[in-house]
Amino acid sequence: MAEMWVNMGPQHPFNHGLWNLRVLMDGETIRYAEPVLGYLHRGWEKSMENRTYPQIIPLSDRLCYGSSMSWSHLYCLTIEELMDIEVPERAEYIRVIMLELQRIISHLLWMMAFGTDMGNLTVMLYVVRERELFLDLMQSVTGARMTYNFPRIGGVRNDLPPDFERDCMRVLDHYQNKLDDIEKLCDGSKIFMMRTEDLGIVKPRDAVNMGLTGPNLRASNVDVDLRRDDPYSVYEEFDYEVCTHDACDTYARYRVRMDEMRESCDIVRQAFEKIPDGPVRAKAPRNAPKRSAVARVEDPRGEGMMYVVGDGTDKPYRLSVRSPVFVYVSAANHMLKGHKIADVPAIMGSIDMCLGEVDR
Amino acid sequence: MELYTFIEGIIVWLVGIVQYVLDVIGLHGLADWLGSDPVIMVLTYLGQALLIFIIGFLMCLTMIWQERKTLGRLMDRRGTRIGPLGYFQNFADGFKTFLKEIILPDKAWESGYNWAMIILIGSSVLLVGIIPLSSGFFLSSTPAGLLLLFAVFSLAPFAILIGGWASNNKYTLIGGMRSAGQLIAYEVPLLLSTVGVVLLAGSLAFGDIVAAQDTIWFAIPQIIGFIVFMIAMNAEVERIPFDLPEAEAELVEGWGTEYGGIRFGLIMFAEYLRGYAGAAIAAILFLGGWNGPFLPPEIWLIIKVFIIFFVFIWIRGSHFRVRTDQILNLGWKWLMPLAMINLVIAVVLKSLGWF
Numbered sequence: 001m002a003e004m005w006v007n008m009g010p011q012h013p014f015n016h017g018l019w020n021l022r023v024l025m026d027g028e029t030i031r032y033a034e035p036v037l038g039y040l041h042r043g044w045e046k047s048m049e050n051r052t053y054p055q056i057i058p059l060s061d062r063l064c065y066g067s068s069m070s071w072s073h074l075y076c077l078t079i080e081e082l083m084d085i086e087v088p089e090r091a092e093y094i095r096v097i098m099l100e101l102q103r104i105i106s107h108l109l110w111m112m113a114f115g116t117d118m119g120n121l122t123v124m125l126y127v128v129r130e131r132e133l134f135l136d137l138m139q140s141v142t143g144a145r146m147t148y149n150f151p152r153i154g155g156v157r158n159d160l161p162p163d164f165e166r167d168c169m170r171v172l173d174h175y176q177n178k179l180d181d182i183e184k185l186c187d188g189s190k191i192f193m194m195r196t197e198d199l200g201i202v203k204p205r206d207a208v209n210m211g212l213t214g215p216n217l218r219a220s221n222v223d224v225d226l227r228r229d230d231p232y233s234v235y236e237e238f239d240y241e242v243c244t245h246d247a248c249d250t251y252a253r254y255r256v257r258m259d260e261m262r263e264s265c266d267i268v269r270q271a272f273e274k275i276p277d278g279p280v281r282a283k284a285p286r287n288a289p290k291r292s293a294v295a296r297v298e299d300p301r302g303e304g305m306m307y308v309v310g311d312g313t314d315k316p317y318r319l320s321v322r323s324p325v326f327v328y329v330s331a332a333n334h335m336l337k338g339h340k341i342a343d344v345p346a347i348m349g350s351i352d353m354c355l356g357e358v359d360r
Numbered sequence: 361m362e363l364y365t366f367i368e369g370i371i372v373w374l375v376g377i378v379q380y381v382l383d384v385i386g387l388h389g390l391a392d393w394l395g396s397d398p399v400i401m402v403l404t405y406l407g408q409a410l411l412i413f414i415i416g417f418l419m420c421l422t423m424i425w426q427e428r429k430t431l432g433r434l435m436d437r438r439g440t441r442i443g444p445l446g447y448f449q450n451f452a453d454g455f456k457t458f459l460k461e462i463i464l465p466d467k468a469w470e471s472g473y474n475w476a477m478i479i480l481i482g483s484s485v486l487l488v489g490i491i492p493l494s495s496g497f498f499l500s501s502t503p504a505g506l507l508l509l510f511a512v513f514s515l516a517p518f519a520i521l522i523g524g525w526a527s528n529n530k531y532t533l534i535g536g537m538r539s540a541g542q543l544i545a546y547e548v549p550l551l552l553s554t555v556g557v558v559l560l561a562g563s564l565a566f567g568d569i570v571a572a573q574d575t576i577w578f579a580i581p582q583i584i585g586f587i588v589f590m591i592a593m594n595a596e597v598e599r600i601p602f603d604l605p606e607a608e609a610e611l612v613e614g615w616g617t618e619y620g621g622i623r624f625g626l627i628m629f630a631e632y633l634r635g636y637a638g639a640a641i642a643a644i645l646f647l648g649g650w651n652g653p654f655l656p657p658e659i660w661l662i663i664k665v666f667i668i669f670f671v672f673i674w675i676r677g678s679h680f681r682v683r684t685d686q687i688l689n690l691g692w693k694w695l696m697p698l699a700m701i702n703l704v705i706a707v708v709l710k711s712l713g714w715f
Contacts, residue, residue: 006530014609028534028684117609119600119681125435191601191680341534342683345609 003031006341010039014345016113017355021332021348025341033336033344035329040359048319053079053153053288056319061147063321064354067106067300068147069098069138071357074297076151077232078306082293083153085284091155092234093275097168098141098150099233100264100271104175105134106300107215107257110352111182114254117345118195123185130178133171140164155281165272172265183258196251200335200347203248210334211327214302215260216351218244219252226298238270253350287314301325301352323357362496367407371400405499409489412499416488419662420632424450426666427632427673434677457625465618469526476523477623483515484630487637492566494650494657504564509641510551513596516634517543520605520615527618535615538684539605542595545691546602550592552699553585556706557645560715570649572715579646581709585702586646588695590671595687597638598631600676607681639668 009020018039024032044063048056060075061068073095080087108131115123135145140161142148150157186192202212207220217224225242227235243259245252288310296305302324311317328351335347375394382391393399425440425447432439440446464470490509492498502508517539524536558564560581561572572578579586595602606614616627643649643664650657682690709715 004530006534008610013612028538119603119607119609120679121431122435122677125437129436185678189678189680191682194686195680195683340683340685342604342607342610342681 014117019355028340030336030339033333035332037358040355044360045319049316052314058149061149064357065146066109066354067102069102070299073099073151074304074306076153078293078295078308079153081295082288082308082310083285085154085282087155088279088282089276090278091280093271094156094160096233097268097271100267101134101137103264103300104261105131107261114349117349126182130175137168137171152281154284159280176265195346196254197249199250199343201249202335210331213324215256216253216328219256220248221246226296226303232297237274238267240267250346250350287312299324301354321360325353326358363408368404371403371407408499412489416633419636420629421450423632423636423669430673431677454625457622460621462621465527468528472522472526476519476526479519480516481626481630483512484633486512488633491637491640493661495567497658505566506564514547524615529618531611531617532615535605535611539615541684542604542687545688546592546595549588549691549695549699550596553588553702554645556582556585556702559706559710566644570644573648573651577648582702584698588699592695593638593642597634599672601679601682602687604684639665642668
């Protein structure tokens with residue numbers, strides 16, 4: 001049978017966001033896959049050069065709709081590095097709590113999309129139901145459900161509301177039980193295992209070479225987590241495990257994310273035990289010094305990095321973003337080659353793409 | 361009372377009224393012709409067909425409602441809400457498809473595109489005509505009813521293949537090819553699993569098969585066959601986990617991507633008609649058909665249809681979609697040997713003289 005190109009995208013049920021996967025198929029087998037990006041390019045980096053430093057915070061939320069908190073936090077972290085600002089300790093703890101809640105929300109969003117990719121709507125609805133509780137938590141602190149505009153240069157916008165700790169503990173207890181249910185629904189299904197095991201294998205060496213980061217790298221059995229290896233904020237204070245898996249396949253990526261959600265729950269609990277009293281925001285200067293700064297964090301999707309150059313004014317001279325997904329989407333061909341077209345949603349779904357940060 | 365005599369009575373009564381009117385007008389020849397036996401027979405068959413179609417249509421609507429409601433509860437949501445218990449949501453959705461523009465894709469092969477629809481819907485409606493609701497309530501009763509039913513059942517994949525090719529779209533083409541591939545996987549175990557029942561009943565006619573289950577349902581001695589049949593039937597009616605020809609995650613809407621508006625509505629209708637036929641045949645072959653105490657036999661069959669369809673919905677709510685090569689593996693490496701074992705069991709039971 002002759003080979004043919006199939007465009008999966010830019011409008012296709014499997015790509016969550018605007019991108020195109022061109023697939024060269026021989027029958028149903030994939031010979032070559034080529035991701036085409038750029039449908040969502042907004043000129044984000046360039047337009048940031050015309051805005052003052054505080055004005056950029058709500059816009060950095062828009063980098064990723066799935067985990068906006070981690071990107072605005074990364075931006076604030078970079079600017080604090082640039083301006084040399086000491087953040088109050090309570091603010092750091094609040095940030096950690098919010099970041100870990102955000103990580104859970106982001107992974108739940110991924111799980112939801114993964115369920116529909118594999119052809120089961122029940123997973124999607126169960127997951128969305130639990131995600132709603134976390135969105136309510138975020139709303140009680142920040143007032144928004146998706147783009148929070150919560151971190152500030154030198155701290156956070158406001159303190160936690162009075163009963164937040166109690167609500168949060170209730171949600172976490174409830175959620176951990178429900179997570180077991182969702183896991184049973186997936187792991188207990190023979191078909192789920194058939195569809196995920198030995199699929200889209202990325203060996204540790206290839207994973208490092210192709211720039212995989214975050215949960216995808218850990219699923220390839222490379223024990224790297226920036227929260228532990230290059231600690232920012234107060235992550236040194238906590239005791240948690242970095243989840244890895246040695247199968248290197250789609251199931252490993254699923255497994256790592258599920259385990260990570262449990263670890264995130266643990267970190268939030270520990271943070272509430274250790275959180276000190278005090279102010280939540282430090283004074284920040286209006287103008288940045290003439291130098292550059294860089295910061296990197298463990299985004300739910302991988303290693304997010306921002307580079308900023310100050311020129312003595314109140315606007316950045318250059319603000320550059322390293323998006324984890326932009327780097328590892330190029331592994332598509334490596335993962336897809338030789339598999340069936342039916343595996344495309346399973347494999348590409350398992351690497352958790354978010355197009356807002358890819359195209360910027 | 362048999363359906364034929366019942367409908368014949370109604371037709372004779374109606375024709376009597378018309379004859380009276382014609383006589384008054386003075387058209388005596390036409391009145392005599394209307395009263396002749398062949399005309400009454402044709403009219404009776406037409407009336408019977410209409411009644412069976414209406415029953416199939418209502419069953420189809422009710423099963424869509426059952427699916428949406430049950431699936432909703434399985435997923436911890438409410439399901440449809442319009443009308444009492446959400447029953448009229450299907451009517452609203454059905455009318456909506458009538459209002460859409462009818463589009464023919466550019467460069468599509470027009471006659472193939474349309475005939476695929478006609479074959480699919482025609483064969484699905486024909487299925488309803490073949491299935492008896494009780495020993496008296498049927499449209500056709502051939503001695504080889506089971507063979508006819510499976511022959512009609514396996515027409516749909518050809519329609520899907522033609523439609524997928526004719527739509528001139530890569531997704532539909534892959535969907536159509538998958539349908540043909542899936543046919544190879546499930547059709548053989550499906551037929552083999554029914555052979556045991558046929559052997560035990562000693563007949564291919566539905567009436568005899570149900571009559572043979574007077575003492576014990578065939579699901580009990582033929583439990584392996586029943587399980588194989590349910591899995592293969594799930595693939596036959598193309599429901600999750602075997603809905604590969606329309607796998608919406610990778611193929612948009614599969615072979616039906618280019619069918620919009622009322623065509624889409626009719627595809628859905630045909631799909632549920634096939635679901636009804638599949639559930640009804642499972643009930644007739646393995647669950648004693650219309651046998652049951654107290655209630656009329658037709659009601660018993662419909663209750664069993666809903667129970668079996670509930671199992672289909674349950675499977676849909678809790679499983680993921682399998683892959684093309686996996687269904688072939690499943691069909692040839694698991695279902696086929698199991699069906700063979702089942703056949704051996706049937707032969708042993710028959711030769712021991714228990715049935």
